[in-house]
Amino acid sequence: MACGTALTANCPSCGTPAPAGARFCISCGTALGGAPASAAPQPAATSEERRTVTVLFADLSGYTSVAERLDHETVKMLIERCLNRFAEEVERFGGRVDKFIGDNVMAVFGAPVAHEDDPERAVRAAFGMHAAMAELNSDIAAQFGFDLALRVGVNTGEVLAGRVGDSYTVLGDAVNVAARLQSAAPLGGTLVGERTQRLTAKVVSYRELEPLELKGKAERVSAWEALAVGSLEQEPAPATRLTAPLIGRDEELARLEGLLERVAREHAPHLVTIVGQAGVGKSRLLAELERTLGEDGTQSRLLRGRCLAFGQGVVYWPLIEMIRSECGIAEGDDPATVRERLNERLLPLLSAHEEADQAERRIAPIARLLGAADSSREPVADKQEQQDARESFFGAVRVVIEALAAQEALVLAWEDIHWADEGTLDLIDYLSRWLRAPVLQVCLARDELLGRRPGWSTMRRTATVTFLEPLAPEDAQALIRELLRASGAISEQESALAERCGGNPLFAEEMVQRISEEGSATTTAELPDTVQGLLAARLDALEPFERQLVSHAAILGRTFWESALEPVAAVAGGELSAALASLREKDILLPGESRDAGGERELAFKHVLIRDVAYEMLPKAVRARKHAEVGEFIQQRLGARGEGTVALVAEHYSRAAAFAAEAHLPAAEADQLRGLALRYREAAGDAAASLYSNREALFHYEAATALLDGEIDTAERIAEKSGDVALRLGRVDPAIELWEGCLEYHAERGELQHVAELHRKIGAALAHKGERKSAIEHHQQGINLIKDEEPSLTLVRLYEEAAWLYMQVGDNMLAIYASEKALRLAESLGEARAASRAHGIFGRVFGRIGDAAKARENLERAVELARQSDEEETVLALLALGHNLEHSEGDYAGAGARYREALALAERIDELPAQIELLSALAQLAFYRGDWDEVRSASDASARLAEREGLVGKLCLPNIMRGRLRWREGDWDASESLLSSARELADRIGWSEVTFSALMALAATQRDRGALDRAQGTLGEALAVCERAGLVPQSVQAHAARTLIAILAERPAEAREAATAAEEASKRVHDPAGAAAAQEAVGMIEPMPEALERLQAARAEWLRLGRPLEVARCEMLMGRRMRDDRNGGAAADALRDAASMYDQLGVAHLAARARELAAS
């Protein structure tokens, strides 16, 4: 254990390295034991901040009992001496003494300046204090005859840091817990809280205690007793760490390998400095270089030295590490052993090139560095000699390294040189210029180095700087995947994690580690303390004005406009452009991807986590007010520029309101912010809804609802709009529930138009659900409420929607009545949408009664009017037109084009019910052409949507197609089951055309499985539907299908009756498919050769329409007729042709049937 041991320091006067424990400079003799080497961080003149800090309380025990025996002045002197010594330990590790409270010290690590390892610093300081206490006790015991003891408590947590009164301090529960832990600590011991333990477990060994009951804490508090702290040079314990694979660094590794190869070949040194932000993978790259050393057959090895993050007074520490490692010197070795080891390793090497005495002189300063100076060789320290001593030291190091590199190329790895003392940086620079040996110096540094040494490694052929950038997104994602796999953790947010990690492998590793430890599948929001600490330290290193800008920018978001920072610059009086340039230099910001209309460039945080940490550090009250300021700024600057702008303003005001409530701002201020948030949330919802961004709209409305505080009118208005977008998203039940609440509210106020409109909406939603009867009732109620009022849009829509519902069940009288009413009113109001609907209904009714020309004319007019209205309407009009082209004209290509256009529109506006219908319509067209893959994919997509959105009624459409797929496979039971379900669902909706389609498909399955009577019964039901709903074209198909079944059942009279009915019905309508079916039916019953002529005509028509299944059927029927006519050869040919066609279409059962017939 090396706890708390004073570290090697440089002389404050001459800079000469001082050995561990030295009280005077080895060169100039200046006293070293006084002030700590690094100054304590001073509170910045910043306002309050939320910070994660580690708080240390130390209490001096044991003097009260003897105090009565001592003079007050003696007691004061004694306590002061101890406390001052403890303060030195705090400051040595970068902490800040917050206050002395009697014999108690409170210290804070992480405020006002954070370090990435504040918890470790605090625990090390605690060990340092105990060691100091031991030192002090030896004097106290000698002088006064008693000992003092120390209890220490350390705890990590969030606090509010800022000025209270005249002094800077921290407040929060973490402070109280630290004080309580100190009270509970044993004499001479240190207790730490859970977060401190977790963050220092790599370097401190602990004993877990039973959770403690601490004063003022409702629940027991977990506590650990710190037993020992590892050496500063100890490698982090790898036990629980994930090991990131090297991904995305091939180029950089190849560059290093190339440099090493050149160094070895040219026998000349090179200095390469790899610069990159913390965690970007510098050490990982170095480790990979080390792993590959010697793989290419060249002789090389690596010496490593790390600079310490704390105790800036520790000089040449990485060199000490290298020499100890090279010479086999342990940290606790006594001076004699150190000298012996140095001589053993270095003398033979040096003596090969120079006299032994000279070699010994080279080793002497190195021995001094290691605290093992030979007193007989102590130098004299005048000014000139101080300089000489430094050059002599550097020279000695150079010669030693050249000697080490004499046999094989050497890699000197200097890690974290941004923390290096000036001497180390000078030494590295010196070596890069004066070494005459194959030595590749690899320095790893963060960007801060370039702030300290702007000209580092520039303008020299033997030195280069490589900037290691964050991983590319695809590499980051691959890394996350690999880490998740290695840890056994599961996360569905692989890409979200990758984005959040911003290409930083360390952050990726830490976050996956956290997920792995917490077993969470979705944790991406919380920042591990390790990452938080790293980034907070970076922020604290910024200039105060830069820091102010970053804090304000954090409120704006990851990206922002430069001008948004102007108000901050104006108040602070800072030079904005220069500060932003500096922040770009420091890799905090980078130029964004776009410019605004005025050409102003966007800026962005380079890493979203930096923004997050800066944001989290702001107190909630400050966040509330800053968000409000930003909201107002955007609103004034950008005005109403669409959804994005208003949503952004809404977001800022909402956050302002939320933080105002959390921070308990004055009620009037908080309520004003809430009101603004509510107003803009609603406006954002409206803007999103107008763009059919339905999910976003619903999100805004829900957020607005959460902000309500008794504003009843607003609540009802938002509820109604929420219902509107919920319906668009297919969330029918929630929509109805919302509207029913609104209906009651407006009915109580006698607002007839509004109530009628809500009836209309509820009716439409019920129609979506397939509850047609209830839907019509709502429309009727709406109509009756306002039919005697002035004409209104609501009344128009009530009529046209009612007409649509009537038409679906084949009630042509009411459909025409309602649509005539709608059209008349629409024209009087100039309402394109309703007029479009009315023409759509007329078109469908004309289609039904067989007037194809009028049907098309009306449907095209409907599309034209819909395009003038809105996209939702256009979808419906295109669907209706496509339907007409398909059924009335047999123009499947034209129908497909309309369906696809409508589908693209429906997808764009999130119109789910229409998507379900359109996908099924495309599946139907694919069925006509025997494209089974398309049938499957389109019907599956349709079914998935219907199931996902709970639109059960609409499942009838894809289920018909799925039933047909099972038919094709000869899976009769599954086919019947699906088709029966489709029929039932369609019945429930009252959708007669779909009921008919389901029955027709069901009859085909029953026919082909040989259940001819059942098939005939099913067709009877189909005809009843046609009769009830006036489906004349469909009735032709049903009669034709009946004819075939009667033929198969060998019931010629019935076949004749059915064929005649088919032909009669086909004369009443213009329906190409119906005409072909009627020809086919007659061909089945006519005598030869007329029968063949009819069947050939039918075959030609099916071929023209593009329906190969029907073509094959005609071929088979011709074969049958020829076979019955004893024309065996021709019959067999036709049947084989039919079999071949069915083979090509993948309908094996019909192909087999055709072959059977050919063979019989």
Added chain:
Amino acid sequence: MSQGNLELLLAGLDAFNSGDVERILTFVDPQFEVSIPRELSAEPDTYRGHEGVRRYFETFAEAMTDIRFHAERVWTAGEDLVVEVLLTASGRQTGIPVEQRVFLVWTVRGGKALKVQTYPSLEPALASAGLPHDPGRPDYQRA
């Protein structure tokens, strides 16, 4: 049974078909009431008195033309008449011909129609007039 009531009915329907509301009103009691159920109208409602009759026909005529009430079959039940009517009409703008079958129960008082109840099927109409499920041969059947 009242032959007079049957004649009144047929004459009344003839008046309906004329589209002349004033003529229609001569067959209608001032206390007249007609109810149209949900199944048979987009605006199910009860129309009362002469004003109600006017409103009913005006509303109908806004959307439809060539409105004809064809009495297909009639059964008498005391002062009541059960009438199967085929209503035909055409869309006013589209000219699309449509039809609807309705079942009416007429209540006649003092030689004028006092009340008309409308049903979508025969059974409830018969039941309403107190006639059996199978009422036998109609008292009137359209040729």
